[in-house]
Amino acid sequence: MTGEGCRKRRLTKSLWLLLLLIVVFISGCWDRRELENLAVVMGIGINRPPEGEGYEVSYQIVRAAQLHSPGGGGGSGQDLRPFWILRSRGPTVFEAIRNATFQSSRKLFLSHCQVIVVNEAVAREGLTSILDFFTRDHEPRLTLWLLLTPEDPVQILDAAAGLERVSSQAISDLLQFYQSTSKIRPVQLAEFVRLSMARTADNTFPIIKTTENAGKKEFILDGSGVIKGDKLVGYLDPRETRGLLWVLGKVKSGLVTVEVPGEKGKATFEIFNSSAAVKVQANADQVHVKIEVRVRSGLGTQTTTADLSTPDQFKKLEKKQEETIKGEIEAALAKAREYKADIFGFGRHLYSYDHRAWRRLVADWERHFVVATVEIKVKAVLDKLGLITRPALK
């Protein structure tokens, strides 16, 4: 009796052991994908094919093996750049991406994608139909950078990347360090979605172009495109882009050059910090906007010989700087009014802080935005001279 019980127990035990062994051996993901079977996409370009229907999508796929090998270009006649450019077509973006597997031996992997470059012609017809896939699919990140280009996006992806090996990485780095001039407004996919969900907000995308440097094609960031709803309607130049960034409080650094009052020559200031306070009031049908920008800066260089270090000069220069910044903001505002695009987020401000007024004005916001009175106040504080007090001249 007990012997049988013992045997039974031993049987159960060995059965459990077998189960455990099975667990060890059959574990693993169903849909696992190994690195050597993936085509890691770093950048995507979207264009309209010559026939005009559907989308032409181009990809920059890294060759992981070439990425870290020294020399890179040195091969036996083979194209051994660290990336491979591929393009495919389809009626929707998703289908175009899947169609790439006709040419690529590996399935495209989008999780490491850094940038999406959209051709302007496509952007004029609407961006939501393109970007829907990137928000819906589980692979791409919401932190993708979005850019516009007047050229074929392949040119951008194919351009030499300067110090980096892959141009998408370089573009992504460029955008992240926009502060050094603050004349670019980088936009991530999440920001695009956020602004397109707000009924009274419009957006801007940075514009990228190619340029020739010593016979090599390289890319350059140049201003912004104004996106109204989800369509491209116009452009801001770098100066106007900074005008926008002042109001958004996104200027963290950069340079302001002014004419020195009463002297011949210029002075350039480096911005250390800035902040902006926007107040939007709606009385009846009239929208009144108060913008207050505060800037802290230091003298970076001067081309005059005058001694600018006196408190009196500082006052004058602060004043001059305030005028320049105000001019930038006004220029951006004029453009925004021209395109009837609320890129400053006045409508969103109203939505957040005076919801009742927003609800009253939302139906006709475009008109209210254009005729809104805007009061711009700039307060510049100059408090650094650098290492010397005056130019090295007797």
Added chain:
Amino acid sequence: MTKEQISPRQLTFLVMSFTIGSWIVLPSGLEAWQNLWLIILLAMGMSLVFAYLCLFLFRRYPGKTLFEIHEIVYGPVIGRLFSLLFMWFFLQIGANALAVFVTLLKTRVFTATPDLALVIPWVITVVYGCRRGLEVIARCNEPLILATAGLILLSVFLVLNIMELENLYPFFNLPLPTVLWNTLGISLFPFGQNVAILMLLPQVNRPQKVRTAIFWGILAAGGLLSLLQFLAVSVFGKTGELFVFPTYEFYRMINIGQVFTRLELIPLLNFLTMGFIKIMLCLYILAVGTAQIFNLRVYQPLAFPLGVMILFVAQQLYPSISLHLEYIKLAQPFFGLFFSLFLPLLTLGVSFLRGSAQREMKS
């Protein structure tokens, strides 16, 4: 049946897990998205009132489970009928939780894995835990809920650099009926589902502490859910409405110095552990309830068939995510209203009416 004992603290933790359970993945009340975190707090207050009403039942019949109370109040036949109704409710809670997790895993993580490969190991684990009994479930829950609470609190620091307080405005821009309806909806689901806990109360070793234990459980769960929702809104703003799993997606935005990115593991861990406990508890309550209805001495043999039943109900009730979302919006509040509020109140009312008869029976 030998009675297993849990401490009031374990009860608090169980209430927390049960409440956080599936709501954390697939929130309801998305119409009120931007103010949802405030509405959760309101709903928490409302659900405390409901909970106290239900606890009246327990105070009137100490040491009795909900099903035993039914039999005392309505008599053996009608009482059992009510109990069977509740069985459906508990089955549905468990199936709901299971369906949510399968959907999450299928859309976000294991996109190509067949459903059954995910569900069968899950059900086997749950059945195993259920057969071990309440003590094991409660003890296993302790580290899991603490980890979940810890991770949610940690998330506050992780999103500090990407949250924008402006996203929280405007406060209460909604029409009053929407606010009230969503408050009621959330007080019924997830909070109202705690009516299932009535089945466990006799097993608490210090019955006089039950009320405070449940109070703190609901409070802590509401606080955590509200905090999580607060973070989601402050990161995403209005965008969050767009997502099927908003409380999951905002972790994708985390980026601390390019080093800590893509921390989706945190919500996934929270969801899986809380769902595990919730489904296990549902199964346990179902098994014990069935044993009580049919006067069985042990519940263990019921665990496996009921587990399989949860699996099938989950597959049949929620064939697609669009139906599931529709269900959460339209059907769930009424369902909850009936089971979490109306039936316990009815039982309470009837028991008051028959109160004098009761006392005579006792003496």
